[in-house]
Amino acid sequence: MQGLMASSKLSLTVAVVVFLLGMAGAAHGLTRVVANSPDEPCMNMTLYYHDILYNGNNTANATTAAATKPTALATTYWKNSTYFGALMVFNDPMTVGKALPLAGEEPAARAQGFYFYDKQESLTSWFGFSIVFNSTAHKGTLNLVGADLMGDATRDFSVVGGTGDFFMARGVTTIRTDTIEGLYYFRLQMDIKLYECYL
Amino acid sequence: MQGLMASSKLSLTVAVVVFLLGMAGAAHGLTRVVANSPDEPCMNMTLYYHDILYNGNNTANATTAAATKPTALATTYWKNSTYFGALMVFNDPMTVGKALPLAGEEPAARAQGFYFYDKQESLTSWFGFSIVFNSTAHKGTLNLVGADLMGDATRDFSVVGGTGDFFMARGVTTIRTDTIEGLYYFRLQMDIKLYECYL
Amino acid sequence: MQGLMASSKLSLTVAVVVFLLGMAGAAHGLTRVVANSPDEPCMNMTLYYHDILYNGNNTANATTAAATKPTALATTYWKNSTYFGALMVFNDPMTVGKALPLAGEEPAARAQGFYFYDKQESLTSWFGFSIVFNSTAHKGTLNLVGADLMGDATRDFSVVGGTGDFFMARGVTTIRTDTIEGLYYFRLQMDIKLYECYL
Numbered sequence: 001m002q003g004l005m006a007s008s009k010l011s012l013t014v015a016v017v018v019f020l021l022g023m024a025g026a027a028h029g030l031t032r033v034v035a036n037s038p039d040e041p042c043m044n045m046t047l048y049y050h051d052i053l054y055n056g057n058n059t060a061n062a063t064t065a066a067a068t069k070p071t072a073l074a075t076t077y078w079k080n081s082t083y084f085g086a087l088m089v090f091n092d093p094m095t096v097g098k099a100l101p102l103a104g105e106e107p108a109a110r111a112q113g114f115y116f117y118d119k120q121e122s123l124t125s126w127f128g129f130s131i132v133f134n135s136t137a138h139k140g141t142l143n144l145v146g147a148d149l150m151g152d153a154t155r156d157f158s159v160v161g162g163t164g165d166f167f168m169a170r171g172v173t174t175i176r177t178d179t180i181e182g183l184y185y186f187r188l189q190m191d192i193k194l195y196e197c198y199l
Numbered sequence: 200m201q202g203l204m205a206s207s208k209l210s211l212t213v214a215v216v217v218f219l220l221g222m223a224g225a226a227h228g229l230t231r232v233v234a235n236s237p238d239e240p241c242m243n244m245t246l247y248y249h250d251i252l253y254n255g256n257n258t259a260n261a262t263t264a265a266a267t268k269p270t271a272l273a274t275t276y277w278k279n280s281t282y283f284g285a286l287m288v289f290n291d292p293m294t295v296g297k298a299l300p301l302a303g304e305e306p307a308a309r310a311q312g313f314y315f316y317d318k319q320e321s322l323t324s325w326f327g328f329s330i331v332f333n334s335t336a337h338k339g340t341l342n343l344v345g346a347d348l349m350g351d352a353t354r355d356f357s358v359v360g361g362t363g364d365f366f367m368a369r370g371v372t373t374i375r376t377d378t379i380e381g382l383y384y385f386r387l388q389m390d391i392k393l394y395e396c397y398l
Numbered sequence: 399m400q401g402l403m404a405s406s407k408l409s410l411t412v413a414v415v416v417f418l419l420g421m422a423g424a425a426h427g428l429t430r431v432v433a434n435s436p437d438e439p440c441m442n443m444t445l446y447y448h449d450i451l452y453n454g455n456n457t458a459n460a461t462t463a464a465a466t467k468p469t470a471l472a473t474t475y476w477k478n479s480t481y482f483g484a485l486m487v488f489n490d491p492m493t494v495g496k497a498l499p500l501a502g503e504e505p506a507a508r509a510q511g512f513y514f515y516d517k518q519e520s521l522t523s524w525f526g527f528s529i530v531f532n533s534t535a536h537k538g539t540l541n542l543v544g545a546d547l548m549g550d551a552t553r554d555f556s557v558v559g560g561t562g563d564f565f566m567a568r569g570v571t572t573i574r575t576d577t578i579e580g581l582y583y584f585r586l587q588m589d590i591k592l593y594e595c596y597l
Contacts (some may be wrong), residue, residue, distance in 0.1 A: 030435050037229050038366055038397075054471050057517075065469035067483040067514065068286070070217050071264035073253050073415055085266040085288045087466070089483045091517045110514050112545050113524050116266065118311045119290045120258075126312050128327055128526055130545035143543050143556045145342050147329035147358065158342045158360025160543065161556025163570055168593055172362055195367055198435075236428050236596075237565055248476045267485070270463035272452050284465040295552065318489045319508050321411075325511050327526060344541050344558065346510050346528035357541045357559025371561055392568055 030167075035195035041171065042197035045118065046180060047094040047131070049111050049188040056185070057174065063135040064090035068135045073120045083117035090114065094131060097186065109133045127157060131192075133165065140164020142192070144173060159194060229366075229397045234380060240370065240392035246293040246330070248310050248387040257383070263289035272319045282316035286303045291312065297377065297386065314347065322349045326356060331366065335350075339363020341391070343372060351392060358393060369395040428565075433593035439569065440595035445492040445529070446576065447509050447586040455581070462488035471518045481515035488512065492529060494577065496585065507531045513546065521548045525555060529590075531563065538562020540590070542571060557592060568594040 033042040054062035067087045074084035093100065093107035103105045113129020124147065131142040141164060146157030154176050162169030171194035178187040232241040253261035266286045273283035292299065292306035300306045312328020323346065330341040340363060343354030353375050361368030370393035377386045431537040452460035465485045471484035480486030491498065491505035499505045511527020522545065529540040539562060552574050560567030569592035576585040 020378055032434070034231065034429070036231070054469065056470070059447065059471060061473045062471055062518075065471040065483050067466040067469060067485055068266045071253065071266060071288070072255070073258060073261055073264040076258045084290075085264050087286070087288075087485070089469070089485075089514055089516050091482075091522070112522060113515060114516070116288055116313060118288050118313070120261075123312060124290070126327070126329065128524070128543060130524065130543075132545055132547065141545055141554065141556075143545075145327060145329075145344065145543065146342055146362070147331055147342075149331065156340065156362035158340075158362060159567070160342070160359040160558040162545070163554035163556060168568065168570065170360070170367065172360075172367065174504075232431065235430070267465040270452065270465060270487070271454070272457060272460055272463040275457045283489075284463050286487075287466055288483070315487055315512065317487050317512070319460075323489070323510060325526070325528065344526060344528075344543065345561070346530055346539055346541075348530065355539065355561035357539075357561060359541070359558040369559070369566065371559075371566065 001053065030198040032168075033197045033199055038193075038195075041193035041195055042192040042199060043169070043171075043192075045192050047096065047100050047108060047190050049175075049190055050095065050100055051090060051186050051188070052092070052094050053088070053184040055184045063092045064088050067114075068116075070117065074117065082120055082123055084120045085117065085118040087114060090129070094190075106135065108135065109138075112142075112199075124148060125150065138165045142165045142169060144164050146173075148175065150177070159192065162194075166194070167198045168196065169194045169198075231367075232396045232398055234394035235373075237392075237394075240394055241398060242368070242370075242391075242393040244390050244391050246295065246391065248306060248374075248389055249292050249294070249299055250289060250385050251291070252287070252383040254383045255381065258386070262291045263287050266313075267314065267315075273316065281319055281322055283319045286313060287314040289328070293389075297347065303376035305334065307334065308337075312343075316339055323347060324349065337364045339365045341365050341368060345372075347374065349376070358391065361393075365393070366397045368393045368397075400560045414586045428596040430566075431597050436570075436591075436593075439593055440589035440597060441567070441569075441590075441592040443590050445494065445506060445588050445590065446489050446496050447573075447588055448493065448498055449488060449584050449586070450490070451486070451582040453582045461490045462486050465512075466514075468515065472515070480518055480521050482518045483515065485512060485514040488527070492588070504533065506533065507536075511542075522546060523548065536563045540567060542563050544571075546573065548575070559592065560592075564592070565596045566594065567592045567596075 020068050052063045054065040067089050070083045071085035074082045092111045094109040096108050098180045115125045115127045117125050128145045143161040144157045149155045154174050157173045159171035174191045176189045178189045180186045221274045251262045253264040266288050269282045270284035273281045291310045293308040309331045310328050313327045314324045316324050327344045342360045343356045348354045353373050356372045357372035375388045377388045379385045411465050450461045452463040467488050468482035472480045490509045491509045492507040494506050508530045513523045513525045526543045539558040542555045547553045555571045557569035572589045574587045576587045578584045
């Protein structure tokens with residue numbers, strides 16, 4: 001499960017689009033920036049989210065576990081189980097590259113939260129989580145909620161708040177399933193775009 | 200459970216209140232609009248939310264199921280169970296009219312998320328969900344959280360974010376219990392008012 | 399569990415920092431205020447959150463109960479259980495002073511929502527909840543989500559929305575563990591700072 005290569009350095013593309021009406025002040029060197037359009041985020045980064053499910057034997061490596069079982073809605077009627085009602089709790093590493101952190105290496109961030117499967121006919125889920133940054137580069141959190149419509153090539157979560165270096169952030173995160181390895185590992189690419197920032 | 204009449208056409212009342220200070224730009228034909236007051240939403244719609252609980256026998260029709268049982272707090276002390284701790288996961292149709300969609304008809308939107316009961320003395324719950332639009336009229340999601348204080352005639356959720364056609368939306372949704380039919384069906388009227396929009 | 403002294407009067411520090419660019423209008427006497435900086439919230443209050451866990455014998459007093467058990471991730475590998483996957487549902491009193499409300503006394507507000515433990519190596523949790531005000535002083539709700547990184551002296555939640563007297567509020571709440579009494583009671587100090595208000 002441990003990747004051979006990993007980069008723990010997180011580089012952000014910060015496009016400081018300071019325009020007149022979105023600028024609310026400049027105390028403490030901070031300036032509130034509100035984006036003009038979906039194409040002009042005030043901050044921008046891509047991270048990979050690694051979900052390593054507990055399978056009964058990987059206690060030391062697993063970062064996600066089922067808190068509830070699927071309900072009968074997922075199994076009685078639909079022949080392929082869609083896990084309806086299964087609540088998964090996670091504390092997943094997030095990395096700049098696709099590889100998992102090396103043993104002992106800190107990831108760029110950790111995603112802490114939950115998702116649960118919420119449709120009987122097909123696989124879809126709903127997420128609530130924080131991306132927790134605790135590195136020399138960044139300290140603070142981004143808070144996200146949203147539907148993971150797993151049948152779509154890409155889908156969007158809302159960034160509903162931020163703290164620390166991401167004070168009062170808002171934005172949209174576009175996710176894409178990058179890989180699935182059997183039943184116990186999947187990786188999501190998350191393109192995080194903030195449209196309200198204090199820079 | 201299938202209604203006899205249904206309208207799948209969603210009509211929005213979009214009040215474009217473009218005023219000077221709330222307007223952040225006009226790239227891509229989009230203009231950020233921030234409302235002046237609670238009476239002047241920048242977008243406005245009413246949808247009905249249909250919660251069809253799984254009762255053990257309605258697997259094909261049910262859209263909600265209990266992922267956890269009520270805790271002893273809901274049953275030991277209080278003679279009428281208040282379901283404290285029961286977590287319900289849902290994928291509910293939302294419609295413009297009060298009737299359920301006809302068989303094979305797409306609803307105006309789907310509400311995907313969860314609620315759980317959270318008071319021992321009386322019925323109250325807490326919701327986190329997305330309203331997922333996937334029609335010719337609208338594509339995108341609204342993300343909501345909030346307390347459903349079921350004893351009040353109306354109560355308010357926060358719209359904390361939006362994606363797609365509802366890019367970066369915020370607002371307030373006022374809900375009202377429209378009907379309860381036995382233990383396994385209830386319908387909520389949701390008046391969704393957005394106060395931050397990109398139009 | 400009942401405190402000997404309690405104050406149910408909630409005093410807010412409202413710093414009306416009306417500056418030109420953050421001011422969006424003044425209909426109905428309401429003015430939208432957006433803060434310049436982290437040091438200049440538009441509204442500001444401190445409340446104590448009392449979590450009284452159900453222990454099997456305190457049904458009448460308990461305000462929190464476990465809806466799920468910890469998963470094996472919390473117990474198999476780590477010798478000190480970290481409750482990974484335990485979902486707690488709460489309806490907790492919030493007070494201005496540190497004491498619990500007197501019998502029959504209404505608290506300043508109630509916190510209604512959930513948290514769950516989400517790390518195998520140490521104690522951390524994730525919260526989603528509403529602070530519900532229903533007093534002569536205030537009616538309305540604040541909606542919060544965020545990571546409770548319990549190892550840090552202070553940590554921050556996002557206020558992602560508000561309703562009623564807190565219409566469309568956003569902000570940051572800094573929490574601090576004020577006391578822990580055994581396994582069944584803890585108190586958090588919550589410094590709630592709003593940076594977007596309609597005043």
